[in-house]
Amino acid sequence: MADDRKEILELFKDLRVADVRDGLDWNMLHHYGSVHYSFRPLFRTRVIGIAKTARYVPYMESVPTMSPEEYTKWVSWYYKEICTEPWQKEIEEGDFVCIDQSSVCVGIIGSNNSLNAYKNGAVGFISNGGPRDTDEIILQKIPFWSPFVSQGMDQGRIRYEAHNIPVSIGGVTIHPGDVVVADNDGIVVVPRQKARDVAKYARQEFENDKKGRRKLYEALGWELDATVL
Ligand SMILES: O=C([O-])CC(=O)C(=O)O
Numbered sequence: 390m391a392d393d394r395k396e397i398l399e400l401f402k403d404l405r406v407a408d409v410r411d412g413l414d415w416n417m418l419h420h421y422g423s424v425h426y427s428f429r430p431l432f433r434t435r436v437i438g439i440a441k442t443a444r445y446v447p448y449m450e451s452v453p454t455m456s457p458e459e460y461t462k463w464v465s466w467y468y469k470e471i472c473t474e475p476w477q478k479e480i481e482e483g484d485f486v487c488i489d490q491s492s493v494c495v496g497i498i499g500s501n502n503s504l505n506a507y508k509n510g511a512v513g514f515i516s517n518g519g520p521r522d523t524d525e526i527i528l529q530k531i532p533f534w535s536p537f538v539s540q541g542m543d544q545g546r547i548r549y550e551a552h553n554i555p556v557s558i559g560g561v562t563i564h565p566g567d568v569v570v571a572d573n574d575g576i577v578v579v580p581r582q583k584a585r586d587v588a589k590y591a592r593q594e595f596e597n598d599k600k601g602r603r604k605l606y607e608a609l610g611w612e613l614d615a616t617v618l
């Protein structure tokens with residue numbers, strides 16, 4: 390199958406989360422797609438991308454007692470063997486990284502690995518855990534949605550399980566390749582096989598909104614801006 394991701398992303402260009410929500414409704418998918426409202430962006434932004442999924446699960450072993458020097462070595466082993474990020478090497482331009490970390494409060498994604506994914510083409514992140522180093526993530530303008538922020542590193546807390554698999558985030562099953570639309574209204578996920586139909590009716594509602602508000606702008610004597618043109 391030819392990869393139509395560029396074409397799909399173009400169909401969703403400029404659409405708002407609310408429009409895409411409507412597009413799902415117009416396809417009788419009222420029950421599906423809206424990630425729980427507790428997921429908020431670190432800063433106001435809008436991003437549309439293609440889901441790249443990964444799953445992490447709680448680490449069940451205990452951490453052996455050791456000296457800080459031994460701990461430094463242990464942490465490096467942990468990152469190499471237990472809490473790996475094999476998905477990083479597979480990031481494509483336009484990927485929206487979707488991390489199911491089993492809601493564990495640990496900062497799997499921080500200032501450093503978020504920037505690495507961004508460098509490789511990732512356009513945004515959603516996680517059911519929290520990011521850490523949020524000041525730098527904001528400074529680097531890396532879009533990130535989550536229900537909370539986390540402080541701790543991975544070791545002794547979480548381990549890598551799988552990637553490119555369906556994940557469950559905020560009450561939505563996200564499959565690799567799904568369309569992820571995110572803004573200040575939250576996140577909505579569109580199953581890839583429904584993407585064209587959803588985009589069509591989302592666009593209809595988007596244009597209706599612009600038309601309606603343009604008339605009101607004119608009645609108010611306001612200068613027209615990009616949101617009504
Ligand atoms: O090291 C980690 O697990 C995440 C992190 O803080 C970073 O990438 O900056």
Ligand SMILES: [Mg+2]
Nearest residue numbers: 499500501522
């Ligand atoms: Mg860090």
